[in-house]
Amino acid sequence: MEHDGNHRQGPEAHPQGQWCDVRHRDRPRQGYEPQERLHCIAGPRQGLHGCISQNQVKETALRQCVSDLKTVVSKKAIGFLARKDPVLGRFIKKCDSVSVTPNNRITLFEALVKSVIGQQLSGKAASSILSKLKDQVGGKKPISPESILSTPFGKIRGAGVSESKARTIVALAKMTETEVIPSTRKMKGMSDEEIIEILTSVKGIGRWTVEMILMFKMGRQDVMPATDLGVRKGYTIIFGKKELATPKTILEHSQKWSPYRSFVAMYCWEAADG
Numbered sequence: 001m002e003h004d005g006n007h008r009q010g011p012e013a014h015p016q017g018q019w020c021d022v023r024h025r026d027r028p029r030q031g032y033e034p035q036e037r038l039h040c041i042a043g044p045r046q047g048l049h050g051c052i053s054q055n056q057v058k059e060t061a062l063r064q065c066v067s068d069l070k071t072v073v074s075k076k077a078i079g080f081l082a083r084k085d086p087v088l089g090r091f092i093k094k095c096d097s098v099s100v101t102p103n104n105r106i107t108l109f110e111a112l113v114k115s116v117i118g119q120q121l122s123g124k125a126a127s128s129i130l131s132k133l134k135d136q137v138g139g140k141k142p143i144s145p146e147s148i149l150s151t152p153f154g155k156i157r158g159a160g161v162s163e164s165k166a167r168t169i170v171a172l173a174k175m176t177e178t179e180v181i182p183s184t185r186k187m188k189g190m191s192d193e194e195i196i197e198i199l200t201s202v203k204g205i206g207r208w209t210v211e212m213i214l215m216f217k218m219g220r221q222d223v224m225p226a227t228d229l230g231v232r233k234g235y236t237i238i239f240g241k242k243e244l245a246t247p248k249t250i251l252e253h254s255q256k257w258s259p260y261r262s263f264v265a266m267y268c269w270e271a272a273d274g
Contacts, residue, residue, distance in 0.1 A: 074099050077221070077260040084256050091238045091267065098266040102219035108184045109176050110143045111217040112199070115209045116168050117161060132159035145173035168204030175202060184218075192220055215262050224261040226250040234268030 074097045082089030103111070117133070118126035134140070136155045137147040148156070148169060156166045175181045181202075187195055192214055199210045208227055214220040225231055226247035235245045235253075257264045 074263075077263045080260055081257060081263065087239060088257075088264065088267070091271065095267060095270055098263055098270075100215060100219055100221050100262045100266065103217050106217065107142055107144070108187070108213070108217060109145055109172065111213055112172055112205070112209075113143050113148075113169055115212055116165050116172070116204060119165070119209065129160040133161060135159070145176040148173040149177065164204060168202060171202050171204070187218070192223060215265070221262045222259040223265065224251060224254045224257075225265055226254070228265070230272040231265050231268040234271035237271045238268065 078092055078097065082092060106114070113133075114126070114130055117129050121129075133156065134143060136159045137143055137151045141147065153166060153170065156169065157163060161169065172181070181198060182190070195214065195218075196207055196210045199205050199213070200207055208225055211223050211225040211228075214223045215225075232245050232247070232250065235241070235250050236243070239245075239253075254261050254264065
C-alpha cells in the first residue's frame with residue numbers, strides 16, 4: 001500500500017497511536033528512512049491525520065524522559081536542601097525550580113574557549129568576540145583544537161581576543177591534541193577536584209573558570225564557586241548578612257548542602273539578580 005503523502009485522510013485511515021507499514025512516496029523529502037515503519041497520529045479536534053517515523057517517536061520520548069529526569073532530580077535536590085537548611089528552603093519556595101544538567105550541544109574544548117574569552121567581559125562583548133573567532137577559524141563548524149592550531153596567531157588576535165587569552169586558547173588546543181587534557185569521556189570518571197587540578201595547570205585558566213565548566217558543561221551538581229561575586233551577594237541576601245559574605249564563610253556553610261551545592265549557587269545568583 002502506498003501513502004500519497006497527503007495527511008488529511010482522517011483518523012480512520014490508520015488508528016491513532018498504531019504502527020503502519022505504508023510506503024510514503026515523499027519519504028526522502030521528509031527525511032524518513034527507506035522501509036521505515038511510521039507511527040500514526042490524529043488531531044482530536046481538526047481530524048487531521050499524519051505519520052511520523054519510529055526514530056522521531058524515540059527522539060520525542062527521549063526528550064520527554066530527559067525533561068522528566070530533570071524534574072525528578074530538581075525536586076530531590078530542593079527537598080534535600082529545604083530539610084538541611086530551613087532558611088534556604090524558605091527562599092527556594094519563592095523561586096522557580098532550577099536544574100543542573102550536562103550540555104551536550106557544545107564540546108568541552110569550545111566550552112573552555114568560551115569561558116576564557118568571557119573572563120572579565122560582559123556577556124554581549126564575549127559573544128561578539130566568540131562569533132568573530134568562529135568566523136576566523138572555521139565558519140559554522142564548532143571551534144576545535146585542530147582549527148585553532150591551523151589558524152595563524154594573528155588571525156585569532158584579529159577576532160578581538162587579547163594576546164594573553166589567545167595564548168591560553170592555543171595552549172588549550174595543544175594540550176587537548178596531546179591528551180594532556182583528557183577527553184570528556186575520561187573526565188566523567190574523575191572527581192571535580194581532579195578536573196580542576198588538570199585544567200588549572202593551563203596558564204590563564206583559574207578555578208572559577210573550571211567551576212563554570214563543571215556546572216554548565218558537565219552538569220556536576222556539587223560545585224560551589226564561593227569566590228564568585230554573584231554567589232557571595234546572593235548568599236548575603238538569602239541569609240540576611242550585614243556584610244558581604246566571604247568565600248570561606250560560604251564554603252564552610254556549604255558542607256551541609258552537599259551533594260547539591262550547584263543548585264544553591266544557582267539560587268544565590270537568582271537572589272543577587274533580584
